[in-house]
Amino acid sequence: MRYLITGNKGQLGSALTERIPAANVVGGDLPEFDITDYTMVRRGIERSNVDIVIHCAAYTNVDNCAKDPALAYQINGLGTKNIAQACAEAGIPMALVSTNEVFDGTKAAPYWEFDQRNPINGYGKSKYSGEYYAEHLLNQFYIIRTSWLYAAGGKNFIHRIQELADERGELSVVTDELGIPTRVADLADGILNLVSTGRYGVYHLVNNYADGEMPSRWDFAKLVLDLSGRTDFPLHKIKLADWKRASTPPPNGVLANTTAKALGIELPNWRDAVEEFVNS
Numbered sequence: 124m125r126y127l128i129t130g131n132k133g134q135l136g137s138a139l140t141e142r143i144p145a146a147n148v149v150g151g152d153l154p155e156f157d158i159t160d161y162t163m164v165r166r167g168i169e170r171s172n173v174d175i176v177i178h179c180a181a182y183t184n185v186d187n188c189a190k191d192p193a194l195a196y197q198i199n200g201l202g203t204k205n206i207a208q209a210c211a212e213a214g215i216p217m218a219l220v221s222t223n224e225v226f227d228g229t230k231a232a233p234y235w236e237f238d239q240r241n242p243i244n245g246y247g248k249s250k251y252s253g254e255y256y257a258e259h260l261l262n263q264f265y266i267i268r269t270s271w272l273y274a275a276g277g278k279n280f281i282h283r284i285q286e287l288a289d290e291r292g293e294l295s296v297v298t299d300e301l302g303i304p305t306r307v308a309d310l311a312d313g314i315l316n317l318v319s320t321g322r323y324g325v326y327h328l329v330n331n332y333a334d335g336e337m338p339s340r341w342d343f344a345k346l347v348l349d350l351s352g353r354t355d356f357p358l359h360k361i362k363l364a365d366w367k368r369a370s371t372p373p374p375n376g377v378l379a380n381t382t383a384k385a386l387g388i389e390l391p392n393w394r395d396a397v398e399e400f401v402n403s
């Protein structure tokens with residue numbers, strides 16, 4: 124199978140690319156491949172002669188998406204429309220990587236793949252519009268939602284907490300934003316496994332967690348600090364309402380993996396993944 128990976132310079136795109144023999148993978152990232160330019164996208168997909176596009180490229184800075192929702196929609200919505208339309212014309216499937224932020228976060232339990240979407244911020248709305256185009260322009264597509272990604276070298280929560288702990292004597296982190304931290308390496312393995320099945324549909328791929336467990340940002344930060352040898356570091360508990368930022372995250376962003384699990388695809392436990400990552 125030959126793959127085109129959009130956003131191949133990003134956290135997930137680069138991990139996917141590393142896992143595929145070089146002769147079978149083509150990258151599509153800025154500046155030479157701009158998903159907002161339909162002509163460029165169509166030509167890139169035609170010339171690459173691939174069997175599938177795994178679409179990871181996105182405007183991922185959620186606060187900037189809140190400040191400029193039109194730009195977020197242009198990249199995450201219309202950019203995805205361009206990929207979907209070009210895939211339809213080439214007769215190949217698209218695997219769209221999406222987010223837990225398509226949900227409003229008011230459910231008291233983990234979100235299933237077919238729960239009602241109702242995004243509450245610019246990033247979530249723009250990713251929802253991308254899902255809409257995948258569903259309406261293609262017969263053969265995967266929508267793969269995930270959450271709280273981290274990878275070595277990427278811009279992510281683990282690196283940020285470690286940097287801030289080095290700079291400051293104390294930190295405050297929210298206890299009422301819930302989600303599942305997901306190691307990019309595990310997600311990349313899961314996606315390649317999933318797209319090899321030909322079983323199109325909507326999937327949630329996050330690291331595994333115990334029944335009833337709903338980790339918060341504070342729990343995530345605490346684990347990272349403990350594993351980094353900072354067990355006594357002053358880590359204060361605050362609420363989303365106390366933390367002023369441009370975007371409004373869904374309070375509950377915990378995703379349940381039911382459809383991929385039915386195919387035998389599950390990722391390792393999130394605590395084990397964070398431990399291995401911090402120790403390495």
Ligand SMILES: NC(=O)c1ccc[n+]([C@@H]2O[C@H](COP(=O)([O-])OP(=O)(O)OC[C@H]3O[C@@H](n4cnc5c(N)ncnc54)[C@H](OP(=O)(O)O)[C@@H]3O)[C@@H](O)[C@H]2O)c1
Nearest residue numbers: 130132133134135153157158179180181183222269271272
């Ligand atoms: N990060 C998370 O916690 C998270 C959680 C849930 C879902 N997701 C989804 O997972 C996917 C991968 O996330 P990630 O963390 O790997 O993102 P990332 O590291 O920010 O990588 C995204 C890549 O897309 C590129 N890109 C941006 N605009 C583009 C355009 N117009 N044309 C072509 N490429 C463009 C970016 O280039 P520049 O860097 O130059 O802008 C970057 O290389 C995204 O679809 C994201 O929405 C991420």
